[in-house]
Amino acid sequence: MTTPTLGGILRRGALAGVAAGVVASVVAFAVVEPVIARALAVEEARSAGTPAEEPLVGRAMQVAGGMVAAVAVAVCLALVLAVVFATVRHRLPARTDFGRAVLLAFLGFVSFSLVPALKYPANPPAVGDPDTVGARTAQYLSLIAAGVAIAWLAVLVRQVLVERGWSAPLAVTGGVLAGVAGYLALMLIWPGGTVEIPADVPARLIWDFRVASLAELTAMWATMGAVLGLLLTPRTGGPAARADGSTSATGL
Amino acid sequence: MPPTVSTGADVVAPIRVPLIAWLLAVVALGVVYLLLQENGLVTTGQIAAYLHEFTHDGRHALGVPCH
Ligand SMILES: [Zn+2]
Numbered sequence: 001m002t003t004p005t006l007g008g009i010l011r012r013g014a015l016a017g018v019a020a021g022v023v024a025s026v027v028a029f030a031v032v033e034p035v036i037a038r039a040l041a042v043e044e045a046r047s048a049g050t051p052a053e054e055p056l057v058g059r060a061m062q063v064a065g066g067m068v069a070a071v072a073v074a075v076c077l078a079l080v081l082a083v084v085f086a087t088v089r090h091r092l093p094a095r096t097d098f099g100r101a102v103l104l105a106f107l108g109f110v111s112f113s114l115v116p117a118l119k120y121p122a123n124p125p126a127v128g129d130p131d132t133v134g135a136r137t138a139q140y141l142s143l144i145a146a147g148v149a150i151a152w153l154a155v156l157v158r159q160v161l162v163e164r165g166w167s168a169p170l171a172v173t174g175g176v177l178a179g180v181a182g183y184l185a186l187m188l189i190w191p192g193g194t195v196e197i198p199a200d201v202p203a204r205l206i207w208d209f210r211v212a213s214l215a216e217l218t219a220m221w222a223t224m225g226a227v228l229g230l231l232l233t234p235r236t237g238g239p240a241a242r243a244d245g246s247t248s249a250t251g252l
Numbered sequence: 253m254p255p256t257v258s259t260g261a262d263v264v265a266p267i268r269v270p271l272i273a274w275l276l277a278v279v280a281l282g283v284v285y286l287l288l289q290e291n292g293l294v295t296t297g298q299i300a301a302y303l304h305e306f307t308h309d310g311r312h313a314l315g316v317p318c319h
Contacts, residue, residue, distance in 0.1 A: 003265050006273060032313040057305035069287050069310025076280035083269065083277040090264040113315065122315035125308065129319070136317035137289055213315045 004097065004232055006086050012231035013082025019227045020078060021071030024220035028070050032212045033063055038205050039124030046126075046200060070216070078224050081108055085228070091155055093162075093172055098229035105225025107154075111147035113217040115183055116140055120193050122213035126201050132194050143190050150186065154179030288316040 004012075040059075057065065085104050092100040120140055158175030166174065197206060286303070288311045311318050 003267060006267055006269060009267070010273070010276075028310070028313050033309065036309055036312065055305070056301055057308075061306065062309045065306035066309030066313055069307040070314065072287055073284050073310070073314060076284045079280040080277045083273050086267045086273070087269045090266045117315050120315075120317065122312065123318075125312055125319070128317075133317055133319055140317050141289070209312075213313055216313055217315060 002234060009082045009086045009232070010079065012228055013078045013085070014075060015231060016081075016224050016228035017075035017078025018071070020220045020224035021074030023223040024070040024074055024216050025067035027212075027216045027219045028066050029063070031215055032209075033066070035205065035209045035212050036124055039126040039201070039209065042126045042201055042205070070220070074220050074224065077108070077112070077220075078228070081105060081224060081228065084108075088155065091159055093155075093158055093168070093175070096229075097232035101229035101232055102225040105221050105228065107151040108224075109218065109221035110179075110183070111151050112144055113214075113221060115147045115186065116143055117210070117214050117217065119143055119187055119190055120195075121210045123195055123197075124201075124205065124209040127195060127197055127206070129194075129196070136194060139191055139193075143186065146186050146190075147183065150179060150182035153182055287311070288314060 081104060085101060088104070089097075089100055092103055094100045094103055120136065120143070154175045157178040158171045161171035161174045162168070197203075287307050308318070
């Protein structure tokens, strides 16, 4: 088994981040933006009659900004994923770097995106109270921090069980159960959301937005894990590929 | 890789990760915070307002609390 270097992991992480960002921004444009447009129509109807003030950033720029933000966020998260990957690689229960990368990205998705999305679901621009944004941000960020701790705990539980002589499937099952129990506890302990949905925002619109938002986040993490894993996979096969594989094994 | 070489469980060598790599990760998380969470804590005035509006679709789409 070849051990990739830290530099090689970081470089592949950056590439995986670009790929994840591009995929996420395509999903943002194709799936999320149409729902945001519906939400903005609600906002517009709300302020009908009052003279519209000149927006600081135009709509086209905001759509572009959403896509730029998706790429920048994906690249940054992928760099974090790469550093964490290098640190915990030897603790992850998979036989290949592809499996380890996908598993770690899955844990990142659950901690950073899925659990926060279930506890504090995304809302379109027409929803929200500026007075509570500070409290909501604190709840959201602390939930993510706790979610990362739970993921770490699940990995450790599996490792301890292996060291105690449990068979591999049983140890993995123990880790998964510890993780699920931990996440369920988080969902129950953390304070409930404070967002009230205004009466003029249709439930269908809220639902569509939450599904679209989760689709973008899922696409981002899935691409990140799969691309990092593929880039870490040594190429074997023909003689040319073999030569390439040996350089990546030693040179990176 | 040939299955005969890899014996499976726990033969993976740890990779040394220096502090500088973790600093990089912290900076990357800081950028994510600035892009998605920043509601006037770090930046202020026009820059904050512009950054907020430019990334507004993005932060809502990525499920971050806003307004
Ligand atoms: Zn906002």
